[in-house]
Amino acid sequence: MSPEDVTAHVRRLWRHRGTTLRTPRRGPRQQLDLDEILDAAVALADAEGLAAVSTRAVAARFGKTAMALYPYVGDKGQMLALMLDHASVLPSWTDPGTSPADDxxxxxxxxxxxxLAHPWLTSLSWARAAPGPHEQDWLERLLAILDRWATPAAMRSPTITMLYATVRSCAETAAAYRTFDSGDAAQWREGADATRRLIPDLAERYPLTAALPPVTADWRQAPREGLLAAVRLIAAALP
Incomplete structure (x- = not known):
């Protein structure tokens, strides 16, 4: 990606927070709106998955060609990065303020x-050199919590890494569970029953696993409850 392409991409990312989008000096005036393009791209990803998203597919929703979309979003990689930030608006909530674990x-x-609202987000990396404003909002909110509870500077980056990784992993599992129907659940139980039947000494082979209590009795809630348990462990490690 050329320096000019990088600059154009950052302008698009921060268009509502201080940058301005370049408009062509010649030729026809802009016919599309970047926010509307990203709304359509996010809706497509939500409905059909990230595999369905391409500049051609998004452009078709506006009766345009993929080439016509390029001046607005750049290439596909840049469009996906814009989608990630566009979908990542920080919601409003009040921190409990009762403990680091609660916050x-x-x-x-x-x-x-x-x-969970946008399951395809787990397929995209947040580790990019040019994060967008909404991504920065999430990080700043988390750092504000760590700062409020006087978390030592040396522990902040590891804590952030663990929280981001744990949430995304649990979200991926929870999203997969949401696609399960009664047939999927029955097939899983049949597999588990067959394993116990064919390997009768399974518990003896793996005694620690056999003794492991479930996080919750409802397997559908396991990712959420597991996340909360993991957050409590992380918070307990903080001074």
Whole structure:
């Protein structure tokens, strides 16, 4: 990506927070709106998955060609990065303020709900050199919590890494569970029953696994409850 392309991409990302989009000096006036393009791209990803998203597919929703979309979003990689930030608006909530675990849990649950609303987000990396404003909002909110509870500077980056990774992993599992129907659940139980029948000493082979209590009796809630338990462990490690 050329320096000019990088600059154009950052302008698009921060268009509502201080940058301005370049308009062509010659030729026809802009016919599309970037927010409307990203709304359509996010809706397509939500409905059909990230595999269905392409500049051609999004452009077709406006009766345009993929080439016509390029001046607005750049290439596909840049469009996906714009989609990630566009879909990642920070919701409003009030931190409990009762303990680090409670405040971190509130952040983690909000981040989880974002990923459940847009399951394709787990397929995109947040580790890019040019984060957008909404991505920065999530990080700043988390850092504000760590700052409020006087978390040592050396522990902040590891804590952030663990929280981001844990939420995204739990969100991916929870999203997969939401696609299960009664047939999927029955097939899983049949597989588990067959394993116990064919490997009768399974518990003896793996005694620690056999003794492991479930996070919750409802497997559908396991990702959420597991996330909350993990957040409590992370918070307990903080001074």
């Amino acid at each position: 971190l849990s509130a952040w983690a649950l909000a981040f989880l709900e974002l990923h």
